[in-house]
Amino acid sequence: MVASVDLETRILQPQHFEQTTNVSRKKNRMPLSKVFSSMVASVLALSMLSATQLAAAAELRLAGVFGDHMVLQREKPITIWGWGEVGTEVRVTFADQTSRAKVDAGGRWQVVLNPMASSHEARELVCSSSDKQITVRDVVVGEVWLASGQSNMAMTLKSVADRLTQAQDDIRAADHSSLRFRRIDEPASRETVADIPPKSWTVCSPTHAGSFSAAAFYFASKLQRELDVPVGIIDSSRGGTPIEPFIPREAFQGHPTLEQELALGDREDLLGIWKLAGGVRARDANWLPGRLFHSRLAPMKQFAVRGAIWYQGESNCGIEEDPRDYQHKMRGLIQGWRDAFGNRSMPVYFVQLPGSGASPNWPYLREQQRLSCNLPHTGMVVTIDLLDGDIHPPNKIDVGDRLARWALAGPYEKKLTPSGPLFDRVEIDDSQVIVHFQYAESGLMFAEKQGLDAPVEKRDGKLSHFELADAEGVWHPADATIVKRSVAVQSKAVHRPVALRYGYELSPQHCHLYNRDGLPAAPFCSNPKLLTEPVIRTE
Incomplete structure (x- = not known):
């Protein structure tokens, strides 16, 4: 069926024939009369194929996201949909529920099943009409999460295992029948795609675990x-991509940069977007607004999920890339996905870029990420302490664990601290600045983290990476001392400080501020307006 849809698309594009004709003339020097006859024959043949395909399209089928070994979201209404012959009645049966619908004039049908409790029991989802039956096998009910972003989310468990022995052990022990993964890797599309190719979900096993997103694997495993329920991950990440193609078109509003990016993207003006203040360096049309949302998320937006995890940002702050206004793009992504999936409070948890910076703009984007985490039901994972010289740090174990903490403390209402200290406010008392944090109820500590080990408190440690800005906006290194749940900061070079920042470096080494829950403080600036402008394209 997917091949038929692709062929129909080509049939509707006259340039396909034009290109074929040009090639024929160059290679074979065919006379025009024969070229015309060949074109007529091709049209007739394709017309016959198209009729066959249209007939096949009328056959009963399920949306491609439904496949063997899938996980259905517990405790939510479950929409199941597909296509068939107009007017035909379709019956869907799962567990103790049966629901019916008629195929509408557009050839589409859908039913909604009542919310269900979690179940490890492998059951069949049966969809039938008068002349066809489709059976989806080994269906369980539990928690379903979207996972997306660029290469640090796409980085596989096998790639991590090449560098960490712990991940090698985890692959060998990955016999987890209650973990299921569904990979979506369709190419970018200018228009919204109706469906994705049908494919089975993959049950976690030592044979298959290495191909899973490592961050998503450790998140789902925790x-x-x-929770002791089945967990399903739908992974739509794509390496090397900026945020723009993942944002729904409808969400490019409410801020001038978003609105201008959409307008320029509709004209496929890649240079215009690159030169736009706050724009993006789109390498080709695949990275334009909405293009990956169209092909990887829009086709399954009726599928019930609990929430989403996101790890991206590198391709919005590289060499000659402009990270300004990324916070507004993050809000567009979050609110756009919530609107698309029909859940205005859908949890979205994301990863702040690590300390292994690849360009001077990384610190600026980390701050933009921090500024975007004030939407309700969002949370930011801090990775500044996961030291590595690679743009793809292998420690996705702590990343997945920290993402899971946000989910456990959020929709699952577990009593735990989801985050390390996040900047709250400052008090300026003459030459001293007192900084207060969220998520510091357990207290603050100086700690060192080695590899995968938990941070260890060092009572004689001295905090670093704190700076104070003077009245002229010049930043100076400062001394910092933990005072219970806050930090006192001062510098001999700054008598009247106006702002404070922490960890604002390309690759800050040994940021030692943690809460007593063992989670690191996020880099921050008390007044982002004083940050140095990013290095961007100037021509």
Whole structure:
């Protein structure tokens, strides 16, 4: 069926024939009369194929996201949909529920099943009409999460295992029948795609675990252990991509940069977007607004999920890339996905870029990420302490664990601290600045983290990476001392400080501020307006 849809698209594009004709003339020097006859024959043949395909399209089928070994979201209404012959009645049966619908004039049908409790039991989802039956096998009910972003989300468990022995052990022990993964890797599309190719979900096993997103694997594994329910991950990440193609078109509003990016993107003006203040360096049309949302998320936006995890940002702050206004793009992504999936409070948890910066603009984007985490039901994972010289740090174990903490403390209402210290406010008392944090109820500490080990408190440690800005906006290194749940900061070079920042470096080494829950403080600036403008394209 997917091949038929692709062929129909080509049939509707006259340039396909034009290109074929040009090639024929160059290679074979065919006379025009024969070229015309060949074109007529091709049209007739394609017309016959198209009729066959249209007939096949009328056959009963399920949307491609439904496949063997899938996970259905517990405790939510479950929409199941597909296509068939107009007017035909379709019956869907799962567990103790049966629901019916008629195929509408557009050839589409859908039913809604009542919310269900979680179940590890492998059951069949049966969809039938008068002349056809489709059976989806080994269906369980639990928690379903979207996972997306660029290469640090796409980085596989096998790639991590090449560098960490712990991940090698985890692959060998990955016999987890309650973990299921569904990869979506369709190419970018200018228009919204109606469906994705049908494919089975993959049950986690030592044979298959290496191909899973490592961050998503450790996130899902922790949820499964803590909740004892099946967990499904739908992974739509794509390496090397900026945020723009993942944002729904409808969400490019409410800020001038978003609105201008959409207008320029509709004209496929890549240079215009690159030169736009706050724009993006789109390498080709695949990275334009909405293009990956159209092909990877829009086709399954009726599929019930609990929430989403996101790891991206590198391709919005590289060499000659402009990270300004990324916070507004993050809000567009979050609110756009919530609107698309029909859940205005859908949890979205994301990863702040690590300390292994690849360009001077990384610190600026980390701050933009921090500024975007004030939407309700969002949370930011801090990775500044996961030291590595690679743009793809292998420690996705702590990343997945920290993402899971946000989910466990959020929709699953577990009593735990989801985050390390996040900047709240400052008090300026003459030459001293007192900074207060969220998520510091357990207290603050100086700690060192080595590899995968938990941070260890060092009572004689001295905090670093704090700076104070003077009245002229010049930043100076400062001394910092923990005072219970706050930090006192001062510098001999700054008598009347106006702002404070922490960890604002390309690759800050040994940021030692943690809460006593063992989670690191996020880099921050008390007045982002004083940050140095990013290095961007100037021509």
